[in-house]
Amino acid sequence: MSIIQIDAARPTIESETIFSIWKFPVTNSILMAVLITLIILVFSYLIYKKAKLVPQKWQIAYEWLYEAISGLIDQLTGDRAITQKIFYLIAGLFIFLGLSNLLGYL
16 A cells, blocks of 8 residues: 555546436436537527528627638638538537536536
8 A cells, every 4th residue: 555545435427317218317418418409409490590691690690600610620621621521520519519518507
């Protein structure tokens, strides 16, 4: 035994099980992921339905987010063709993780 070693209980990093569906545990992490996905889908649907040639507030925010992420990926790849191929994967991950971090603070 080392001088620095301390005997203590190790913390667990398991998610809290809220309920089960046919022996499948539904945890707080799964519920948060579903909530974030629903928020993204509803927001995207509303933007899609209300898009106009002269943009309004929400459409301006959406277009700004699109351009910001596209520009970031362009800087990283250095090629517009590669950016167009991987944009939706990277943007989806960026938005999902960003929203999950913001909602994690609530």
